[in-house]
Amino acid sequence: xxxxxxxxxxxxxxxxxxxILRYYNNLTFNEIATSLKVNSNKVxxxxxxVKTYI
Numbered sequence: 001x002x003x004x005x006x007x008x009x010x011x012x013x014x015x016x017x018x019x020i021l022r023y024y025n026n027l028t029f030n031e032i033a034t035s036l037k038v039n040s041n042k043v044x045x046x047x048x049x050v051k052t053y054i
Contacts, residue, residue, distance in 0.1 A: 007054045015050045018043060 008019055017036060021027045029047070033040035 004054065011050065011053070015046055015053075018046045019050055019054075022047060 008016055011019070014036070018032060021032045021035060022029075027035070029040045029043045033043045036043065
């Protein structure tokens, strides 16, 4: 778990938010998009990029 937290802390702010909101707060991509005021497709792309990094 320490490695995951360390990896999240190294991410760009928007990617951190996607991971935190998705996995810690259990929000959907649409809910995350609303929270961040961006398109849900953009959130999905950010999520996929983060998954390849972590």
